[in-house]
Amino acid sequence: MSQNVSQTATPRIVSTQEGYDLWSEIYDTEENPLISLEEPEVRRHLGDVRGLSIADVGCGTGRHAVRLAGEGAKVTAFDFSQGMIARAKAKAPPGADFVVHDITTALPLADGSVDRAISCLVVDHVPTSRLAPLFRELGRICKKDGFIVVSVMHPAMMLRGVQARFFDPKTGVDTRPESSPNVISDYVMAAAAAGLRFLHVSEHAVHAELAARVPRAEKYLGWPVLFMMKLAP
Numbered sequence: 001m002s003q004n005v006s007q008t009a010t011p012r013i014v015s016t017q018e019g020y021d022l023w024s025e026i027y028d029t030e031e032n033p034l035i036s037l038e039e040p041e042v043r044r045h046l047g048d049v050r051g052l053s054i055a056d057v058g059c060g061t062g063r064h065a066v067r068l069a070g071e072g073a074k075v076t077a078f079d080f081s082q083g084m085i086a087r088a089k090a091k092a093p094p095g096a097d098f099v100v101h102d103i104t105t106a107l108p109l110a111d112g113s114v115d116r117a118i119s120c121l122v123v124d125h126v127p128t129s130r131l132a133p134l135f136r137e138l139g140r141i142c143k144k145d146g147f148i149v150v151s152v153m154h155p156a157m158m159l160r161g162v163q164a165r166f167f168d169p170k171t172g173v174d175t176r177p178e179s180s181p182n183v184i185s186d187y188v189m190a191a192a193a194a195g196l197r198f199l200h201v202s203e204h205a206v207h208a209e210l211a212a213r214v215p216r217a218e219k220y221l222g223w224p225v226l227f228m229m230k231l232a233p
């Protein structure tokens with residue numbers, strides 16, 4: 001990131017909601033190797049979305065929601081950060097509806113009302129005990145012939161001391177929206193407990209092409225940075 005403030009070593013942990021409200025100011029301007037790896041995977045799993053109804057659960061600034069609406073999907077997107085939602089709304093094409101909502105509570109959508117549900121780079125902020133209820137909600141809102149795509153920072157990143165964070169543009173302080181130390185089995189067991197079927201599970205490491213293209217990815221060459229699940233109700 002480019003700014004004229006010094007970056008301090010002591011991280012500041014803030015609530016997830018406050019953290020993303022602050023991060024929203026610069027979220028879309030940062031180069032993020034995790035996003036570079038994740039985006040084509042989500043795109044590949046979702047395929048052609050024209051005419052589909054999609055719920056984006058934890059939508060942030062609308063990275064996926066805006067694209068999907070642009071490609072002809074009817075998107076309903078939820079996030080509890082007013083700042084992130086404001087950014088998403090500012091670039092929303094017709095066909096995208098952004099709603100401020102805490103996704104650890106019941107989702108305001110009817111049973112079987114969407115063809116696809118996605119929750120991308122979010123569940124590392126959801127406490128372990130809340131994962132199964134969230135996945136149950138994703139299964140409830142999804143049509144029986146639909147599916148769910150979940151992406152998350154790989155828990156192996158915790159071994160490198162990495163969690164979601166940014167440098168506050170005003171103070172330079174390393175700021176971390178609160179994360180939950182969930183491991184792979186927490187995600188898998190929560191999906192199983194929610195009664196979901198596994199269509200796909202994968203772990204993705206930084207590969208040479210990404211390391212060469214994205215400077216921040218280089219130090220994670222060969223290291224797992226992304227975990228993905230494709231689930232069915």
Ligand SMILES: C[S@@+](CC[C@H](N)C(=O)[O-])C[C@H]1O[C@@H](n2cnc3c(N)ncnc32)[C@H](O)[C@@H]1O
Nearest residue numbers: 020058059060063079080081084102103120125
């Ligand atoms: C790393 S961002 C990812 C945003 C978007 N899905 C993407 O992939 O670009 C994580 C988002 O999850 C949201 N989030 C985390 N916990 C949440 C909760 N309990 N309810 C609603 N949103 C939440 C944050 O506000 C933030 O916008």
